[in-house]
Amino acid sequence: MRTVCSYCGVGCGLVLDVAVGPDGRRTVLKAAGDKAHPANAGRLCTKGATTAEMLAAPGRLTTALVRDDRGEEPVPAPVGDAIAETARRLREIVDAHGPDAVAFYVSGQMSLEAQYLANKLAKGFVRTNQIESNSRLCMASAGTGYKLSLGADGPPGSYEDFDRADAFLVIGSNMADCHPILFLRMMERVKAGAKLIVVDPRRTATAAKADLFLQVRPGTDLALLNGLLHLLHEGGHTDPEFVAAHTEGWEDLPGFLADYAPAAVAEITGLAEDDLREAARLIGAAGKRWMSCWTMGLNQSTHGTWNTNALVNLHLATGAICRPGAGPFSLTGQPNAMGGREMGYMGPGLPGQRSVLVAEERAFVEERWELPPGTLRADGAGQGTVEMFRRMADGEIKACWIICTNPVASVANRRTVIEGLEAAEFVVAQDVFTDTETNAYADVVLPGAMWTEAEGVFVNSERNLTLTRQAADPPGEAMADWRIIAEVACAMGYEKGFSYDSAEQVFEEIRRFWNPKTGWDLRGVSYERLRQTPVQWPAAREDGPERNPVRYVGDGVLRFPTASGRAVFFARPHLPAAEMPDDDYPFVLNTGRVQHQWHTLTKTGKVAKLNKLNSGPFVEVHPRDADALGVAEGDLVEVASRRGRAVLPAVVTDRVRPGCAFAPFHWNDLFGEYLSINAVTSDAVDPLSFQPEFKVCAVSLAKVATPVREEPAAALTPTALTPGAADPFGLEPSPPPALSAQERQYLTGFLAGLGSGAPGVPVLPPDAPFSPEHALWVNGVLAGMYSRTAPAAPHRQGGREVVVLWASQTGNAEEFAAATAERLTSTGHRTTLVGMDEADIGTLARTADLLFITSTFGTATRPTTAPASGTRSPGNEPRGWTGCGSPSSPSATPRTTTSAGTGGAWTRGSTSWAGCGWPRVRTANRTTTPPPGRGSTRCSRRWAAPPPRYRSRRPSPGPSRRPRPRGSSATGCSAGPARARRCGGSPSTRAGRT
Numbered sequence: 001m002r003t004v005c006s007y008c009g010v011g012c013g014l015v016l017d018v019a020v021g022p023d024g025r026r027t028v029l030k031a032a033g034d035k036a037h038p039a040n041a042g043r044l045c046t047k048g049a050t051t052a053e054m055l056a057a058p059g060r061l062t063t064a065l066v067r068d069d070r071g072e073e074p075v076p077a078p079v080g081d082a083i084a085e086t087a088r089r090l091r092e093i094v095d096a097h098g099p100d101a102v103a104f105y106v107s108g109q110m111s112l113e114a115q116y117l118a119n120k121l122a123k124g125f126v127r128t129n130q131i132e133s134n135s136r137l138c139m140a141s142a143g144t145g146y147k148l149s150l151g152a153d154g155p156p157g158s159y160e161d162f163d164r165a166d167a168f169l170v171i172g173s174n175m176a177d178c179h180p181i182l183f184l185r186m187m188e189r190v191k192a193g194a195k196l197i198v199v200d201p202r203r204t205a206t207a208a209k210a211d212l213f214l215q216v217r218p219g220t221d222l223a224l225l226n227g228l229l230h231l232l233h234e235g236g237h238t239d240p241e242f243v244a245a246h247t248e249g250w251e252d253l254p255g256f257l258a259d260y261a262p263a264a265v266a267e268i269t270g271l272a273e274d275d276l277r278e279a280a281r282l283i284g285a286a287g288k289r290w291m292s293c294w295t296m297g298l299n300q301s302t303h304g305t306w307n308t309n310a311l312v313n314l315h316l317a318t319g320a321i322c323r324p325g326a327g328p329f330s331l332t333g334q335p336n337a338m339g340g341r342e343m344g345y346m347g348p349g350l351p352g353q354r355s356v357l358v359a360e361e362r363a364f365v366e367e368r369w370e371l372p373p374g375t376l377r378a379d380g381a382g383q384g385t386v387e388m389f390r391r392m393a394d395g396e397i398k399a400c401w402i403i404c405t406n407p408v409a410s411v412a413n414r415r416t417v418i419e420g421l422e423a424a425e426f427v428v429a430q431d432v433f434t435d436t437e438t439n440a441y442a443d444v445v446l447p448g449a450m451w452t453e454a455e456g457v458f459v460n461s462e463r464n465l466t467l468t469r470q471a472a473d474p475p476g477e478a479m480a481d482w483r484i485i486a487e488v489a490c491a492m493g494y495e496k497g498f499s500y501d502s503a504e505q506v507f508e509e510i511r512r513f514w515n516p517k518t519g520w521d522l523r524g525v526s527y528e529r530l531r532q533t534p535v536q537w538p539a540a541r542e543d544g545p546e547r548n549p550v551r552y553v554g555d556g557v558l559r560f561p562t563a564s565g566r567a568v569f570f571a572r573p574h575l576p577a578a579e580m581p582d583d584d585y586p587f588v589l590n591t592g593r594v595q596h597q598w599h600t601l602t603k604t605g606k607v608a609k610l611n612k613l614n615s616g617p618f619v620e621v622h623p624r625d626a627d628a629l630g631v632a633e634g635d636l637v638e639v640a641s642r643r644g645r646a647v648l649p650a651v652v653t654d655r656v657r658p659g660c661a662f663a664p665f666h667w668n669d670l671f672g673e674y675l676s677i678n679a680v681t682s683d684a685v686d687p688l689s690f691q692p693e694f695k696v697c698a699v700s701l702a703k704v705a706t707p708v709r710e711e712p713a714a715a716l717t718p719t720a721l722t723p724g725a726a727d728p729f730g731l732e733p734s735p736p737p738a739l740s741a742q743e744r745q746y747l748t749g750f751l752a753g754l755g756s757g758a759p760g761v762p763v764l765p766p767d768a769p770f771s772p773e774h775a776l777w778v779n780g781v782l783a784g785m786y787s788r789t790a791p792a793a794p795h796r797q798g799g800r801e802v803v804v805l806w807a808s809q810t811g812n813a814e815e816f817a818a819a820t821a822e823r824l825t826s827t828g829h830r831t832t833l834v835g836m837d838e839a840d841i842g843t844l845a846r847t848a849d850l851l852f853i854t855s856t857f858g859t860a861t862r863p864t865t866a867p868a869s870g871t872r873s874p875g876n877e878p879r880g881w882t883g884c885g886s887p888s889s890p891s892a893t894p895r896t897t898t899s900a901g902t903g904g905a906w907t908r909g910s911t912s913w914a915g916c917g918w919p920r921v922r923t924a925n926r927t928t929t930p931p932p933g934r935g936s937t938r939c940s941r942r943w944a945a946p947p948p949r950y951r952s953r954r955p956s957p958g959p960s961r962r963p964r965p966r967g968s969s970a971t972g973c974s975a976g977p978a979r980a981r982r983c984g985g986s987p988s989t990r991a992g993r994t
Helices: 051-055 079-097 112-126 140-150 159-163 180-191 221-234 240-246 250-260 262-269 273-286 304-318 337-343 359-368 385-393 415-423 481-491 503-513 608-613 623-629 741-752 772-786 812-826 977-983
Strands: 002-004 013-020 026-033 064-066 075-077 102-106 131-133 167-171 195-199 212-214 290-294 327-330 399-403 426-431 444-447 456-459 464-468 587-592 619-621 636-640 645-652 660-664 697-703 801-808 830-835 849-856 897-900 911-913 918-927 937-940
Touching: 002 464, 013 051, 026 051, 064 079, 075 079, 079 102, 079 399, 079 426, 079 444, 079 481, 102 112, 102 385, 112 131, 112 337, 112 456, 112 481, 112 503, 131 385, 140 304, 140 327, 159 180, 167 180, 167 221, 167 273, 180 195, 195 273, 212 273, 221 250, 221 262, 221 273, 221 304, 240 304, 250 262, 250 304, 262 273, 273 304, 290 304, 304 327, 337 456, 359 503, 385 415, 608 772, 619 623, 619 636, 623 645, 623 697, 801 812, 812 830, 812 849
Parallel strands: 102 131, 102 399, 167 195, 167 290, 195 212, 290 327, 399 426, 426 444, 587 660, 619 645, 801 830, 801 849, 849 918, 897 918
Antiparallel strands: 002 013, 013 026, 064 075, 064 444, 456 464, 587 697, 619 660, 636 645, 636 697, 897 937, 911 918
16 A cells, blocks of 8 residues: 655655555555655665554553642543543633643644644634644754745655756754655765765765755855855856846845855865855855755854845856756755645644735635634734743643644753643653653543554655555544544634534535635545545645646746745845853854654654664764863763753864864653653744754763672562573563564464464464564574474584674665575574674684675675774774775775675575685675666676775664653652652654654
């Protein structure tokens, strides 16, 4: 069944393999890329590729949870009763304190239908100004900047532009890790000759591919953008005809830009003047065919809106907009954040890119919602997420309904969120999993359904609509988000506006909000059409094209949706960040993401393969700063600001600039104490977009002494396990894994049939519906129970000694290498399995055959877990591989190396590895996400990158963080003893949630 990925805003198509169990319930067994989808053409990153494992995660809510008192544990309750109680309490608070005493906090991971109904209920019926979204944390500055410069939100171009651009400016975005499928598309164009400029204060995986990398000082992007426009204008690379015909405000720019000569910009940004001139030269040489891409690096700033304006200035000045291969392209962080912005789910927004601040737009929406004139309030809206929770902490907001998001973990200076939720009289959380940092503060928890368990529409970064079809059945009483919102609204007395039978009915109502001013148009889109193919808006006719890549051009005429029909130049001066380093807090902290995890681990945190690839939190510190602080690799470091502290393992690396530090925000209370970096981050906001400045805050760094732990006199042992047999191997006893309902049902039947089966050691068949880790545990238990008398199989005569060396960028190679080693051993060969980060060339047997197995994303790049030969990487040194076939020893290259894409066949070829002394080497480089046309085979005659060091989990040092017991104190948590347990618990995952 076709659907869409639930992670970032690229919007990759998925094909789900669905099975029906004996009880008639549908479950997802496997997820693959949809080769027919325009966003990804079959490619998937590791997160999308492990969708089935995430969907099978335990811990789902099957009914509502309710607590009568804040100090009590929540107890299960029928969903109908919980909905009635929610409606009663919300209605009671509105009647007693007015509509602004109730707040809604929603998400870019809800369906379009759920987003629409939440905004309809809040603004049209409850009549509150207090509706906010987690998109305020991600894309608000881009949306506000688009509106000011171009007249409407959203990119003017499409993904097709990546195939035609001659230059790319990627600024404040680590596409390789955060939008990997779109990054691969861009890199195909780069390989064809396009130039890539990357701007980032951290040397990321994206920067590693750049023709020119500009490692700016944090918070100085605006000066850089002004400086580039200064050079383009000075060098004659602007388009005066386009400027005169389609823009306004240029007359103010030349004088303004005089302050941004190369010398001045170099002093502000820390860049070399020659690099500034080279960046301008590359953009100028591309003419009108260059693109810019950006995300949080520009948006999460107190001048994020100005950053967008300055970037759009570059496109307007060069005429590189609203034409193929050109345009400013904001990359979206959530699967339906674009749809939510179109539905107006934060600030003054109304459906169809409208606003409560415009009288005619209020009147239009009131007519569509059948409301009396004047119902929609004209007094504006709140001032963002941070201000909403501050008002809650101050007692002005009495109730909050949180849907599909985790603000206790994700909001800057999260202490404000915690204080707000504690002060509120009534908190409702709507989620699919029981344990999240935010659910711990809720009086009522309503059980939502995953996106694969309901119908709905998602809109990706390029305005492409994909239908999420119901592929599986929700557990217990779990319901689609849109249906819960509608039922609460009906119970509050708003039956006339919320009596829907299906999501399709809601979507038909949304189609009526066509906006001829901005071009937002879904009139030609229907569920019937989306069941056949995704459709990109604007789509006026059902018989029109599926792809509509360029906006603002109608009948061959370019007209922007501003009052004058022209795009607008803005002179935006450089400003420092709200909080700069000083004597007490001398370092600058930057936060972000890692490749294989997502948001607050509410989905990826339960996928074993992803947790192996990015296993835990860390803070990156420059070697010079580490020496001064006495910090070594893996030492615990306290990261402290004026707001709070986090304690994280150190990664010592020159990826960050001296004086700077970087930490991902994924890990929070459910994984350990003092892990939440958002206890530290700054909640200063952009005055236009109200987006917080996550990317720059002043911190201190200090090494934390690791306490010596005394062993208890008598350690407690789980009664279900007998550790005695494991003790000689140095293994710690551990409880059995939490099997899913499907795994438990299968295992029950499997064990029931053992008595009548054939003799021997029982083993789960390969197609048994188990995750690899759970299958391994079950087979281990079965082997321990039944393997008593079978003699060891003798080695066959002629069996060879084989060393299997593996490296993985995706996790697939590790599994494949283990299966290969097992197969070789079973056929009589003497097999050793070694990850190359653990392999020392001096200890490998010279008479052995070597089999190399790797998995990558198909960009001719070494696996993430492998360093360049002969280079130093934090915590991992190359162990003598130089001279054994690496580019540093070109004479020692294998005659044949073979690789296959996902789903492709494996072939074998013998080689002689000159210079290493082994008679035979076999190599298999498994490409996990091949180019369009999934399953294609890729062959090469030499290593495209140096032979890897394998399996180092950088940049995630140290052991995986286990969930801590309830009752432990939380990072930056201000909760009292009665609520201390709310900051603890076990890891949780929410599909479609963060």
